Amino acid sequence: MLRSISLRLAAWYALAATITLAGLFVVGYQLLESYLVHGLDQLNTAEYEQIRARLGPNYQSLTASDINQRIRATTKYASVLFYIEVDEPGRGVVFYSNNLDGRPLPDVPHLHRFDGTMPNIGRLRLAEFILRPLDITIASSSEQVYKDMDGYVEVCSGLLGAMLCVSTLIGFALSRMALKPVRLIRETALRIGSDNLSERIPVSGVKDEISELGRLLNQMFDRLEYSFKEIRRFTAEASHELKTPLSLIRLQAEKLLVKGKLSPADEEAVQMQLEELARLNHIIEELLFLSRAEARAITLILKPQQPSRFLSVFAQDARVLAEHHGRRFELQCDGEGPAAFEAQRIRQVLLNLLVNALHASPPQGVVTLRSSVSASHWRVSLEDQGPGLPPGDRDRIFERFVRLGKRTADEQGSGLGLAICRSIIALHRGRIWAEAASEAGGLKVVFEIPTSDPPAAASGPSSAAARTQVPTIPKVAGT
Ligand SMILES: Nc1ncnc2c1ncn2[C@@H]1O[C@H](COP(=O)(O)OP(=O)(O)OP(=O)(O)O)[C@@H](O)[C@H]1O
Ligand SMILES: [Mg+2]
Known part of the structure; x- marks a missing residue:
């Protein structure tokens, strides 16, 4: 549990900044991935256009071996990049590119653009084109796309870590800056005691929540100072005023003793009164001393x-x-x-x-x-x-x-x-x-x-x- 507001604010700031950046990275990941996959789709389409041009307008009358020959001539060099399969319903597969080694490409019914995997080849981006009666499937390897995406994730993770550190530092500095007036209030309030009630919290001219709080606290200190002064004045005056009547009582009691007309029991009672009076006098002296010391009236x-x-x-x-x-x-x-x-x-x-x-x-x-x-x-x-x-x-x-x-x-x-x-x-x-x-x-x-x-x-x-x-x-x- 973080106990300091500065630390809590810094943690929240860092978390918010890092989560926002992580969200942006996720959106970026999806955009980049669809952009790269779209690039593969365009390549596949370009290859198809080339095959179609090679087959010519009368491709429907061509024999299976003619088709095979024409496409093979076109894809001689392209077979490094593309995996091609041509099917003809009724005749079966009429063409496999060399790099397929006679293995069929994956197929997903009702989809013309899809992803698949093949053993020894890896992940593929496939496109299916219908050139009636031919069904031409062209695939390109998407391994490089996923390698690029893995690189993107690595870079983003590093950036997120750096963002977390930097935003924690920035957040801490910002919160310390924002809470500076609060610290000032705290330090002043700690200094203010019964002996220096006249000190006040410095309040800036800006009208914000913190200066308002400082003003309110200062008003409270004004009231406290007034009450303290009143109490001290009262203690000092009361102690002083009590001394005279006490002296008179003591004098009266001493007079009674001096006259010597008291019974032994009464004399003892008067002696006790005198002792208590001396004690009371002592307390009054001490209270007077304390109130004068607090009022800084003692040199x-x-x-x-x-x-x-x-x-x-x-x-x-x-x-x-x-x-x-x-x-x-x-x-x-x-x-x-x-x-x-x-x-x-x-x-x-x-x-x-x-x-x-x-x-x-x-x-x-x-x-x-x-x-x-x-x-x-x-x-x-x-x-x-x-x-x-x-x-x-x-x-x-x-x-x-x-x-x-x-x-x-x-x-x-x-x-x-x-x-x-x-x-x-x-x-x-x-x-x-x-x-x-x-x-x-x-x-x-x-x-x-x-x-x-x-x-x-x-x-x-x-x-x-x-x-x-x-x-x-x-x-x-x-x-
Ligand atoms: N050395 C001590 N050991 C244990 N308790 C103590 C000791 N010194 C002070 N105290 C406690 O602190 C209290 C306050 O002491 P303080 O000297 O202020 O008043 P007091 O001795 O009771 O009266 P007086 O005003 O006559 O000094 C005492 O009543 C006692 O309970
Ligand atoms: Mg004592």
Whole structure:
């Protein structure tokens, strides 16, 4: 089954062209054959005319031997080409040409022009002429005609093969040319994502079906972009608006605690409220960050620095955190060289990955952070010995509010951590994905950011640092 339209069109084109040519060749075969056979018929008729002239007007009074003599004199040389038999009802055969060796020519009753075969001679074209009372049959060999026809078939088969190849190539080139606008639509549509909804499909001025499709898709993208903007604006505004009343509630609750007039049970209830408020506040902060990152309203200060130095500082905190959870933390650094990143944000990413890995790891499990720097990328992976995730879930965990598996009481996450990690890595022009840590299980979350200097902004806080404000949020790759 051909899956590409180009290939299918090329195949149909080649088939149609070859079948048309084959049809023409069949018609040509029949025309050529009847033309050549007609030529033999004319030769036979010419020979008959010669015999008739030789017999003369009084042929009816001639004896059998006279007839034989006259015809033989005429056909002395012609017997190389013609096979001749003369019959006379009542007298039987009165003449056989020498080349027949006394054998009778084939006869088809009621037909005057017909084909036949004779042993040792092969295929013949025969013509029967009535010259009362004589019945003259003249035949010519049609072997050459059929040899010519076989040659014709050979040449045509070769030409059909060539036609099939050439028309496949032409068909493929034509279909690729015709489908070029469709490919353009496909490539643009693939590029358009939530982060670059302003891109549009280039539409030519020609009013055809494909440009109409491009225009319709562009209109759909207009509507999508408007809806996305509205949702982002709403999330940002709602998060912002919620912060003030939440702060007021928190202040009120703290005031109640400070006054100290609450019963122990009420005090505990207020404490719980404060904890939940802190969690809510945290979620609102995270949502605000995500909507600002998607609206490209966050400016990072990317500073070239040594990843190994940054990671060894992070490792000190990570070890303490791992020990607190009863797990072990290991760091492996390969390669040297500066990478441009904002330490605070990358630390935020690493912390979220570490907390996730610690929650997933079994007691005494090892969480390994690996870093390698190449000429083009700084690659970091955090690997745990937990249960891991099935391939279908490894992309989903980077979506907002996605939390999988059973949660324990101390796992109070909101499901926004990895979505934020993805935004931060995208702000660094990098990508993040999850894969299986090993055959035995475990999850490895990997991120890569380019080590090359980002395009310098017009104004920066220092010459060594550069700002980036144009994130391209890539599709999260999974394995
Ligand atoms: N190392 C891991 N092993 C197994 N599952 C994981 C791992 N890391 C993340 N997950 C799954 O992905 C989900 C999303 O993780 P994410 O960090 O986005 O949210 P969270 O940790 O639940 O909450 P928070 O917003 O506090 O980070 C987790 O709830 C967990 O189910
Ligand atoms: Mg998390």
